[in-house]
Amino acid sequence: xxxxxxxxxxxxxxxxxxxxxxxxxxxxxxxxxxxxxxxxxxxxxxxxxxxxxxxxxxxxxxxxxxxxxxxxxxxxxxxxxxxxxxxxxxxxxxxxxxxxxxxxxxxxxxxxxxxxxxxxxxxxxxxxxxxxxxxxxxxxxxxxxxxxxxxxxxxxxxxxxxxxxxxxxxxxxxxxxxxxxxxxxxxxxxxxxxxxxxxxxxxxxxxxxxxxxxxxxxxxxxxxxxxxxxxxxxxxxxxxxxxxxxxxxxxxxxxxxxxxxxxxxxxxxxxxxxxxxxxxxxxxxxxx
Ligand SMILES: Cc1ncc(COP(=O)(O)O)c(C=O)c1O
Numbered sequence: 001x002x003x004x005x006x007x008x009x010x011x012x013x014x015x016x017x018x019x020x021x022x023x024x025x026x027x028x029x030x031x032x033x034x035x036x037x038x039x040x041x042x043x044x045x046x047x048x049x050x051x052x053x054x055x056x057x058x059x060x061x062x063x064x065x066x067x068x069x070x071x072x073x074x075x076x077x078x079x080x081x082x083x084x085x086x087x088x089x090x091x092x093x094x095x096x097x098x099x100x101x102x103x104x105x106x107x108x109x110x111x112x113x114x115x116x117x118x119x120x121x122x123x124x125x126x127x128x129x130x131x132x133x134x135x136x137x138x139x140x141x142x143x144x145x146x147x148x149x150x151x152x153x154x155x156x157x158x159x160x161x162x163x164x165x166x167x168x169x170x171x172x173x174x175x176x177x178x179x180x181x182x183x184x185x186x187x188x189x190x191x192x193x194x195x196x197x198x199x200x201x202x203x204x205x206x207x208x209x210x211x212x213x214x215x216x217x218x219x220x221x222x223x224x225x226x227x228x229x230x231x232x233x234x235x236x237x238x239x240x241x242x243x244x245x246x247x248x249x250x251x252x253x254x255x256x257x258x259x260x261x262x263x264x265x266x267x268x269x270x271x272x273x274x275x276x277x278x279x280x281x282x283x284x285x286x287x288x
Contacts (some may be wrong), residue, residue: 002073003028007061009112009173010040011250016077017047028068030054030061035172039254057166058112059178079115079181088116092123095245096133103133105242108197108228110221110249111141111185112174114150118184120247121192137245139194141185142221142228144171144204149178150185151196158186170204170220170258173250195237197228205262206230208252212263217252220259225249 004020005028006012013029013036020027029044033053044051054061062078069076077084096103103124109116117139127133143151146169153161163178179185189195199207207226211218218226225246232238252259270276281288 001025001075004075004077005029005065005068006077007031007058007065008036008078009058009175010036010254011173012077013049013051014040014043014047017044017049020049021047026050028052030065032057032061032175035175037172037255037257039256040173058176059163059166062113062178062180079113079118085115085119085122088119089123089126091116091247092120092127095247096124096127099243099245101132102243103127103135104137104245105135106140106194106232106238106244107137107247108140108142108225108232108244109247110171110174110225111143111150111196112147112176112179114141114179114181114185116247116249117141117188118181121184121188136192137194139188139192140228140232141189141194141196142225143196143198144169144174144224145198145200146171147175147177148196148198150182151198153182153186154196158190161186170201170255170262171224172220172255172258174221174224197231199224199227199231203227203230208259208263211248212252216248218248219250219252219255221250222246222248222252 003026004016006016007030013031017027027049029049030052033055068074079085107120111117121139124136128136141150147166149161149164161182166175166177169175204220204223204227208218208220208223211226229244229246238244
């Protein structure tokens, strides 16, 4: 392998650049200009990758990189690459280990290119085949209304997918209109009696808030998955005793700018005196 390449909505490029730097192999990443967060762009740049920004969306980047990736000596690290899927499947192993070697009942994962949900299916299937677990979780792909081609495929029982032009969304890493791993994702949801959800931007914000207020600094994609969990609960899809796992795909810190715009309050300003603190305490319902 002479060079590692990928198209990315931000996170794949960050990881590939880090591993490439470690292995001393050059990395070229293709990103949609203006559609990745500053923190995501910082990582490949800091690790010395050659960053090419394309005037288009992720789907345009993917088309170009697949042609480049077919050449000798070039390793494409997107989810077309089976090694990448093996890596992503480890999320299933970690989940089962963290739960004391049992499978959850339901897993909801933020989904764009649909590599993760296919890899989770592969991982959970292997654990069951080996007898480590006795059941398969129902797998749900959480999308956003701005880019929900898989959710739209629900109408056909997930038999066919129609590419869409994605729109603006806080969840930029799943802003993908033409997912490459549709067939694996279809298998994942059909064979586990799972499905899809799609969240509006307001629901993404509400999902992030709910998680933030429980102590996890959620990224918008995780907010979309939380919205998905709430939708499934409202639709009566979740049993009272179901063990539900929500996969959080990124830290909220990677999306600090957009998150700060929509989910945080401005700090209260006051002169430095005891009164200000006493008033703040009263604001949270504590009187001294
Ligand atoms: C933060 C984040 N969440 C979710 C996803 C979606 O994963 P997939 O494209 O495999 O569906 C990605 C993929 O790049 C991501 O970076």
